Amino acid sequence: MWKTVLRRIMIMIPEVIILSLLVFLLAKAMPGDPFTGSINPKSDPAQLHHLMEMNGLYDPWYQQYWNWVVHLFHGNLGNSYQYQEPVTRLIGSRAVNTIWLALLTTVLTYCFALPMGMFAAKHEGKLPDNIVRIYTYVTYSIPFFVVLVIGIWIFGYVLGWFPTTGSVSATANPGLPTAGSHLYHILLPSILGALFGTVNVVQYLRSEVIDAKRSDYVRTARSKGVPEKDIYKHHIFRNSLLPIAAFAGYSITGLLNGSIFTETVFSYPGMGLLFINSINYRDYTVITALVLIYGILNLLGTLLSDIILSIVDPRIRIE
Amino acid sequence: MEENLNKHSNISAADLDRLTKEASEEATPSSAKIVWNEFKADRPAFIALFIVVGFILFVMIASLFINTPKMMETNIMNYNISPGTNGYTLGADAGGRSIAQQLIVGSRNSIGIAIGLTIISSTFGICWGLISGYFSGYIDWGMQRVYDFMMMLPMTMMIIVLVTIIKNYNAVSLTLIFSIFYWEGTSRLIRSRTLSESEKDYVAASKTSGTSSLKIIFREIMPNISSLIIVDTTLSFAENIGVETGLSYLGFGLPIQTPSLGTLIANANDPNNITEYWWTWLPAALLIIVLCLSISYIGQVVRRSADASQRQGDAEQ
Numbered sequence: 001m002w003k004t005v006l007r008r009i010m011i012m013i014p015e016v017i018i019l020s021l022l023v024f025l026l027a028k029a030m031p032g033d034p035f036t037g038s039i040n041p042k043s044d045p046a047q048l049h050h051l052m053e054m055n056g057l058y059d060p061w062y063q064q065y066w067n068w069v070v071h072l073f074h075g076n077l078g079n080s081y082q083y084q085e086p087v088t089r090l091i092g093s094r095a096v097n098t099i100w101l102a103l104l105t106t107v108l109t110y111c112f113a114l115p116m117g118m119f120a121a122k123h124e125g126k127l128p129d130n131i132v133r134i135y136t137y138v139t140y141s142i143p144f145f146v147v148l149v150i151g152i153w154i155f156g157y158v159l160g161w162f163p164t165t166g167s168v169s170a171t172a173n174p175g176l177p178t179a180g181s182h183l184y185h186i187l188l189p190s191i192l193g194a195l196f197g198t199v200n201v202v203q204y205l206r207s208e209v210i211d212a213k214r215s216d217y218v219r220t221a222r223s224k225g226v227p228e229k230d231i232y233k234h235h236i237f238r239n240s241l242l243p244i245a246a247f248a249g250y251s252i253t254g255l256l257n258g259s260i261f262t263e264t265v266f267s268y269p270g271m272g273l274l275f276i277n278s279i280n281y282r283d284y285t286v287i288t289a290l291v292l293i294y295g296i297l298n299l300l301g302t303l304l305s306d307i308i309l310s311i312v313d314p315r316i317r318i319e
Numbered sequence: 320m321e322e323n324l325n326k327h328s329n330i331s332a333a334d335l336d337r338l339t340k341e342a343s344e345e346a347t348p349s350s351a352k353i354v355w356n357e358f359k360a361d362r363p364a365f366i367a368l369f370i371v372v373g374f375i376l377f378v379m380i381a382s383l384f385i386n387t388p389k390m391m392e393t394n395i396m397n398y399n400i401s402p403g404t405n406g407y408t409l410g411a412d413a414g415g416r417s418i419a420q421q422l423i424v425g426s427r428n429s430i431g432i433a434i435g436l437t438i439i440s441s442t443f444g445i446c447w448g449l450i451s452g453y454f455s456g457y458i459d460w461g462m463q464r465v466y467d468f469m470m471m472l473p474m475t476m477m478i479i480v481l482v483t484i485i486k487n488y489n490a491v492s493l494t495l496i497f498s499i500f501y502w503e504g505t506s507r508l509i510r511s512r513t514l515s516e517s518e519k520d521y522v523a524a525s526k527t528s529g530t531s532s533l534k535i536i537f538r539e540i541m542p543n544i545s546s547l548i549i550v551d552t553t554l555s556f557a558e559n560i561g562v563e564t565g566l567s568y569l570g571f572g573l574p575i576q577t578p579s580l581g582t583l584i585a586n587a588n589d590p591n592n593i594t595e596y597w598w599t600w601l602p603a604a605l606l607i608i609v610l611c612l613s614i615s616y617i618g619q620v621v622r623r624s625a626d627a628s629q630r631q632g633d634a635e636q
Binding site for chain 1: 470472476477512557561564568584586588594595597604611
């Protein structure tokens with residue numbers, strides 16, 4: 001078990017190094033420089049030159065990369081050129097928003113998917129199973145950003161049930177009302193994300209439960225006279241739940257990739273929206289930091305899932 | 320040929336006809352025939368196929384008659400006019416450009432990119448999976464590490480960064496950029512099937528008789544997993560429509576002068592457009608939904624016909 005984890009982490013290290021190098025070089029290759037936006041006809045070329053030199057932008061790339069890595073290990077990701085603020089603090093404040101959104105989406109996804117998967121498996125091959133199958137097929141096929149746009153149109157603008165921009169209302173009182181306003185702002189994107197993200201969990205749970213239904217311990221329980229309801233509740237569901245928990249790690253990956261779309265549509269100030277803004281302003285330090293963070297989070301998500309799976313299923317473990 | 324046969328045997332022409340007919344009736348139908356039967360048995364699938372093929376043909380032909388640069392000219396007199404006025408069937412956007420025409424050209428561009436992306440990324444993914452699965456050991460280990468690395472990359476972000484770097488990108492370079500990131504799913508699927516396939520007897524027999532690895536992979540294993548390949552390609556086609564339109568929606572797909580279904584939906588980013596001028600973006604959104612649903616439904620039917628136990632078409636033969 002620990003061997004598996006250790007081995008995975010050993011493989012992760014070179015991956016992260018390659019990613020950091022790749023990201024750094026790509027950001028350098030982007031056209032324009034961070035000061036292009038602040039140039040006006042009155043600005044002095046000498047001053048611009050000085051700024052570039054101050055920030056070490058004339059150094060050879062390996063020197064710049066080395067400086068960047070050294071700073072990275074000191075917990076310093078540099079300053080954002082656009083916001084004039086340390087990148088760590090900037091991303092930190094945005095990351096909180098993204099994480100809340102992802103958490104609520106994950107919780108809601110499981111709330112919708114678990115009953116659906118159980119229900120479909122219980123009535124395997126019958127009408128409810130078919131309905132769930134059609135539902136997952138429809139939600140899986142439609143590109144998610146289209147769902148978001150139509151969702152914000154119907155529920156945000158036409159019906160006016162949900163806010164359409166921002167993460168918190170400016171007029172909310174501190175304390176509980178602010179927290180409530182935060183929740184209110186992430187509710188619609190989370191519900192949409194959960195409704196349209198059930199397919200993996202539902203299909204996996206369904207096949208797990210169908211397998212369990214035919215297993216010996218269920219037959220034993222049934223012949224003992226355990227009521228059908230209790231068989232599902234205590235025997236099948238418990239046994240099928242753990243592998244499903246493993247999906248939580250993978251779903252982080254999917255949610256992070258989706259966060260760019262969700263946050264753009266809802267103008268929600270999280271990391272995804274910050275990325276789009278930084279791209280438009282050529283804010284290298286923020287871009288590199290964000291891609292690196294997303295990459296590492298992807299790795300950790302997969303690692304988490306693999307660890308859970310290897311606990312559940314001994315066949316995966318490396319001896 | 321028939322005369323030749325008759326010289327050496329005494330089967331009459333009528334008998335030969337009858338025997339050939341009987342043999343063809345008893346033979347297992349070809350895979351194309353199985354798929355066709357499946358479509359005939361499933362009415363909605365037939366409709367979906369009709370919609371997709373009909374729409375793609377219509378869009379390809381109709382866009383030939385549309386002068387794109389002229390269509391994209393700003394015409395301020397027609398600012399956001401509503402559908403049905405001034406000969407604009409679906410109205411016009413903020414630049415006075417016809418939505419109907421943009422829809423046609425945009426669909427052509429989006430579908431074209433999706434087709435290109437599917438062909439390139441699937442071909443690459445299939446080759447990667449076949450080679451990785453067949454040569455287990457160090458080659459497989461190395462290829463798997465590359466796969467792991469690609470899986471770690473935040474795809475959307477990487478594509479956006481690459482698109483910003485390339486100065487004059489067009490549909491072709493865009494398709495290539497997407498292809499870098501969208502072969503993993505296919506390769507993983509194909510690899511796991513190839514792994515189990517290469518343990519089978521026919522592969523071992525072929526190896527013993529000295530067939531080259533390339534020939535075993537592409538002439539022997541690949542035909543045996545062809546149904547999986549067809550299913551996966553159809554399903555990833557539906558997904559790939561979402562890829563391009565999504566990036567164009569964010570503003571990092573096709574350039575503004577080239578309409579795409581995604582850039583049309585991006586009209587909804589303006590709070591004015593989204594409620595008052597719904598015709599600027601809603602048709603494109605609905606079109607994407609219908610297209611994606613139809614294509615992946617076709618994929619489901621093809622998948623069903625690849626799996627003999629789920630077929631519906633056999634019963635009615």
